[in-house]
Amino acid sequence: MTLHSLQNVQVKKSNGPHALHVAMIMDGNGRWARQRGLPHLAGHRQGAEALRSVLEVAHSIGIDYLTVYGFSSENWGRPAHEVSGLMQLLRVYLERESAKLHEAGLRFRVIGDRSRLDQKIIAMIAAIEERTARNSKLNFTVAISYGGRADILQAARSLAQQAAEGRLDPGMIDENLFSSHLATSNIPDPDLLIRTSGELRISNFLLWQSAYTELAFSDKLWPDFNGDDLQAIVAEFRERDRRFGC
Numbered sequence: 001m002t003l004h005s006l007q008n009v010q011v012k013k014s015n016g017p018h019a020l021h022v023a024m025i026m027d028g029n030g031r032w033a034r035q036r037g038l039p040h041l042a043g044h045r046q047g048a049e050a051l052r053s054v055l056e057v058a059h060s061i062g063i064d065y066l067t068v069y070g071f072s073s074e075n076w077g078r079p080a081h082e083v084s085g086l087m088q089l090l091r092v093y094l095e096r097e098s099a100k101l102h103e104a105g106l107r108f109r110v111i112g113d114r115s116r117l118d119q120k121i122i123a124m125i126a127a128i129e130e131r132t133a134r135n136s137k138l139n140f141t142v143a144i145s146y147g148g149r150a151d152i153l154q155a156a157r158s159l160a161q162q163a164a165e166g167r168l169d170p171g172m173i174d175e176n177l178f179s180s181h182l183a184t185s186n187i188p189d190p191d192l193l194i195r196t197s198g199e200l201r202i203s204n205f206l207l208w209q210s211a212y213t214e215l216a217f218s219d220k221l222w223p224d225f226n227g228d229d230l231q232a233i234v235a236e237f238r239e240r241d242r243r244f245g246c
């Protein structure tokens with residue numbers, strides 16, 4: 001192990017002073033709606049409220065990076081009316097929350113294949129990213145049209161392209177260089193990944209990035225989840241002994 005990677009492990013090993021990154025798979029909107037005899041989209045709408053509650057406490061409980069899974073690359077395969085409803089909801093969310101996110105000092109970013117989104121939404125995302133780029137209170141990242149495998153593939157493709165053009169020696173490709181080609185290049189690996197709704201799987205979220213991430217599962221459906229739930233899970237996480245194989 002090189003001195004540099006040893007130092008990385010030592011820095012990451014502590015649950016204390018380094019920047020804390022929490023990732024969340026916000027699952028269970030459909031079941032929440034079904035339990036109430038409501039359309040699936042009503043669950044997504046209530047899910048946006050839960051996100052607001054979580055964002056209100058995130059910084060105050062010591063979270064520096066919050067990355068949420070809003071729409072996966074596989075979710076494009078859902079019924080057309082659900083996909084268009086979700087896109088409409090995203091547009092309304094961006095319209096309503098843009099100023100609030102900025103005033104709260106949040107840096108907003110989107111990861112995922114945004115080329116599949118409609119032009120209006122792409123432009124809105126770019127505008128909010130630009131507007132909040134110098135904020136540092138909380139790094140809030142939303143994964144939209146995101147898939148972990150697709151992320152790894154695009155990084156591999158970009159490195160292969162550089163090598164084919166003679167600009168990169170394949171022997172120079174190491175974990176750091178590879179990571180810097182992922183969508184999360186400016187974001188540390190998640191320390192804690194929370195999934196709601198009782199499902200025990202990753203569903204193609206941050207695959208490369210979560211190699212040593214602590215996992216937590218909540219039985220609550222996402223629309224029922226709130227800032228207090230997040231605080232309790234983070235407190236439990238802080239008691240864990242992370243070993244990184246050493």
Ligand code: IPE
Binds near residue numbers: 026027029032
């Ligand atoms: C998660 O809720 C939100 C998205 C995938 C967009 P679901 O819609 O997957 O809710 P369930 O899993 O059917 O309850």
Ligand code: IPE
Binds near residue numbers: 025070072075201
């Ligand atoms: C993962 O949930 C994606 C999001 C929460 C955005 P899904 O509901 O799509 O995942 P599966 O189908 O249960 O694995």
Ligand code: MG
Binds near residue numbers: 027029
């Ligand atoms: Mg689901």
